[in-house]
Amino acid sequence: MTDNLIEIRDLNVAFNGQKVVRDLCLDIRPGECLALVGESGSGKSVTAHSILQLLPDCDTQSSGSIRYRGQELLGAEARTLQKLRGDRIAMIFQEPMTSLNPLHSIEKQIGETLLLHKGLGGKAAQARILELLRLVGIQKPEERLKAYPHQLSGGQRQRVMIAMALACEPELLIADEPTTALDVTVQRKILLLLKSLQQRLGMSLLLISHDLNLVRSIAQRVCVMKAGQIVEQAPCETLFTAPQHPYSRVLLNAEPEGEALPRDEREVVLQVDDLNVQFQIGGGLFRRKQYLRAVDGISLSLQRGKTLGIVGESGSGKSTLGQAILRLLDSEGSIR
Template structure:
């Protein structure tokens, strides 16, 4: 009897359009052993997610076809099962965690209802028993005070919390196979460790198999037993994890392994003080308790000081909910705050929106999700040129010249000007977002997790691009990230935030070489620890 839970043979997947047929997975074969972790790695567009979706038959049947191949599970070919039989397997025996929880969770339903639906459909559990199981699952995936989150809607949770809810849903029925499509992309390094530890514990307890799809090779190295490298729809290399990382054979695999952002921040001499923030506070009022007159607040940012010079990068790190993004948005006056914000010699903390408008040209932002921050209805030229129009900069011809020039600056063809966001890859869309900020020639750019959703090779390119632009234009960056490898490569100074407070700050070199605060040490340990599969135990969070 085979020890494989699933066997995939000669699988091909084609997408059909009006004009042509595009083969995105091309005759691949691999097995998923019982109780083991298999990783599919490769850049965006390599066919990893399409392969995973094929297992559960989640691809649109009108446009996606499987001209060759079998997927054998429980002595049956999943590709030939009736759809009713597939529905019984999905979520029960084979479950999936998707990459983007905000689009995977129903925005109109409470999380208790969404997890409860899985329990009811597959196990017939409802009422108090279901509620107890939901609380148990939320506790299992590391959500604090889960009983207070049962009635929360997805938008009321942080990105990390939403991903943990997705994992709780997938684990609800204790499946034999869990497919995890970039399961930790949006999570902090400490939460990544906790999720990885959780998956390993469940694997040991349930004998569960894991299929991990990831561009983060640190995750793969910590968790996988076997690795399959995909490129252009084909598996070009396969090996057990230790062998692949120690002696990769293919040039493409070597390129992936060498793609970790490295180097040091810009060495250009720093200029005069550009930004000084004193005692900044962002407090959100909480609902009043019954019969209580006292107003309580959630203190997202609670008395933070910052100094930033022209040409300098300040890295801001901390876990989800620590206050990083709230701090950045408050500095740009996009969130109501208290305290002093001195920018270019002006105290802008109390400026009205009309007073802020001319200053916003000097303060730009690049968001985490380039697809969500670029209007799908506007062409690339319209997106980049919007700020020029708002600030009445130049004639139409001058604006078009500026757009073409900035596309060159960020490494995109001027032919892109009449195309739309959906026609570009994630890395290209992030370059467009950088171009939109850069075209106004700002002094300060807030970068809010600008590389977290990108492949490592693309991350490295974006970091090098940001360094080049900083050198050329003497830009100052506020760089918010949970990826400490990227922070180290780009930041001169570092600010470590926990629960709205700064716990440690100083030069990046100093904090990475000799951190003083236990929380900083915990972040660094989580980011750079690299055990191989089951040979090293991942430490528990403090």
């Protein structure tokens, strides 16, 4: 037996003969948060998918060794992998809208994992599902059981993915860019949630991210990947304060900084005054109509050659404002 939960040795992965992961060696210890960082295409997600053998069989060539508590996973039988996936090792994928089944309710999708691995069904499964939804911070979970993915916000869908991954209390949770598609405020909530759940449940967390601020706030150890290889491994603070490899320094120096340019009062190309957009959300022939005011009295101006940023969390009205300016939505007010 080994002290490491996961041991990867000399892992090579190629697609159609082209290597994307090269001679990779990596350990994941029980209870730790390990971060894989690097630019797009460096092999982070391929490495993570290799642990659960989720890469397509056709045109994929893999060699080396991936062991979970001493058990070889590379080339393991489908029955062995099925027992591990979603049970001892679980994964949160990058985009929950494409990972959740649009035809099944939230209750059914989480319930499938409980039925497959724990044999739970009926009221026992429903009680466990409600417990999981509360654990990940879903408000009024009883009202969400019959909801479909399109009826939830991006942050809620990601929380459902986390609940599904935690259903069987895995020893290792792989989080592949878990906050990429989320707004800044929701990203922070999901990050704090993952951190608290890891500590509470004592599980290991493999975090794949290009967001260095996120990594620094949660990881204990960091591996930097470039062109399919790990070029540096170090404790988190050591890497951020004294990176050794030139590419690590490039990554850290790539963080944006600076201030906006001074405003230049040139020709105004867009002037919006007191713009209002509302949507009917209830009512009908025999009921009083109800409206949601999605854009409420917005005024702005934009000069030629300038960039105006519209920021805010999901549902704050950003996209509605843009569509109203292009007259793709009915609105009240002035757009010049």
